Amino acid sequence: MRWLLRRGADAFLTALVAVVLLAVVVHLLPGDPLAVIIGDRETDPATRAALAASWGTDRPLYSAVGHYLAALVRGDFGVAMSENRPVATILLERLWPTMLLGGLTLLIDFTCGLALGLWSALHPESWRARVLGGLTVVGYALPSFVLGMVLVWLFALEFRWLPPAGLLDQTLPLDASLWVRMADRLTHLALPLATMVLATIAVPFRQQRAAALATATQPWVLAARARGVAPAAIAWRHCWRPALTPIVTLLGLWLPMLVGGAVFVEMLFDWPGIGSLIAQATASRDIPLVLGAGVLLIVMVQAGSLLADLLYRLVDPTQRDR
Numbered sequence: 001m002r003w004l005l006r007r008g009a010d011a012f013l014t015a016l017v018a019v020v021l022l023a024v025v026v027h028l029l030p031g032d033p034l035a036v037i038i039g040d041r042e043t044d045p046a047t048r049a050a051l052a053a054s055w056g057t058d059r060p061l062y063s064a065v066g067h068y069l070a071a072l073v074r075g076d077f078g079v080a081m082s083e084n085r086p087v088a089t090i091l092l093e094r095l096w097p098t099m100l101l102g103g104l105t106l107l108i109d110f111t112c113g114l115a116l117g118l119w120s121a122l123h124p125e126s127w128r129a130r131v132l133g134g135l136t137v138v139g140y141a142l143p144s145f146v147l148g149m150v151l152v153w154l155f156a157l158e159f160r161w162l163p164p165a166g167l168l169d170q171t172l173p174l175d176a177s178l179w180v181r182m183a184d185r186l187t188h189l190a191l192p193l194a195t196m197v198l199a200t201i202a203v204p205f206r207q208q209r210a211a212a213l214a215t216a217t218q219p220w221v222l223a224a225r226a227r228g229v230a231p232a233a234i235a236w237r238h239c240w241r242p243a244l245t246p247i248v249t250l251l252g253l254w255l256p257m258l259v260g261g262a263v264f265v266e267m268l269f270d271w272p273g274i275g276s277l278i279a280q281a282t283a284s285r286d287i288p289l290v291l292g293a294g295v296l297l298i299v300m301v302q303a304g305s306l307l308a309d310l311l312y313r314l315v316d317p318t319q320r321d322r
Contacts, residue, residue: 007309011302019072022294023065026287033057036082036284055081057287068291077295078288082281087292090277095296097167098266098273101189102258105196110251113201117208121216122235133209140202145264148195152268155191162190165270192269196262204254207247215242245312252308256300 034051043051052058056067071078077087120129139147156164163169169184176184215221221238229238266276274293281289 003313004310007306011306015298015302018298019295020065020069022298023068023291024061026290026294027061027064029285031285033081033285033287036286072295077292080281080286080289080292082284082286082289087288090289091274091292091296094272094274094277097271098262098275101192101196101262101266101271101273104189104193105200105258106251106254108193108197109201109204109254110247113204114208114247117205118212118235118240120205121209121212122231122239124213133206136202136205139198140200142199143264144195144199145268147198148191148265148268151191151195163188164191165268167270167272192265192271195265195269196258199265200258204247204250207250211244211246212239215239218242248311249308252304252306252311253301254304256297256304 034048034055034057037051037055038048049058056064059067068078077091079085080087080090083090116132120126120132123129152164155162166188167185168181168188172181172184216239221234224234224238262271262273263275263279265271266273267279270276274296278290278293280286281293
């Protein structure tokens, strides 16, 4: 409990510093924040000054940052300038599509990726392992938007098997059955999910492979092989568990990275998530919306880091007394 309280306090202080830095950087960005409200309309100086006072864009930097931190303490994320709606409402609307895409990517990465990495480490001289390693490196090296465009061209334009973009079919009848709606969501999810998995699975795959290769040469593994233990038992009992330690740290930070790193994928597939929201809000310099999305990512990173530390202590008993 003492460790958890100390670690929680560290996470809170780190998040606080990150939020302050974020608020300072966002308020220093070039451009006119009122442009998203005024647009191309002609406005007189008095109207512009009144708008600046109502939205708080005329405050000096220290006052703007302090005002925002005080509002966060009250649980107020502000109002989005581009939509004139509460930022918290917009974030909640955009969060579940991102969590769906990122959560499924995380699940596939840390099931298929780890299993394939362990198998590759146990068969290092196999041509299948070499081909698999090469394919994962190619997927990781190619930018995600390039992979996405290739998949769209192949499966949406050439074969016409899957829709090219969007979250759902806008022409779907309102009285469509549950199975029809689920099938529609799955078909729209297929291409962005495949893009995310192909672009990210190389990291857990190679981490697991390197950790399992290092474990496979340890004395207890060699002794188990000398005793004639079955290969499957050696893989799961003697190699997989000790090789989990570096993977746990990666797991805790993977979901926040997927949420923040899906900007290009969400924009390419018109996926209404946090990533595309950040890009749109930054382009329009919607300060409350950019700050709200940034604070959400900061909280997710700190929560993921805390979760990684907890899992690390569960996997490695030697860490529990520290």
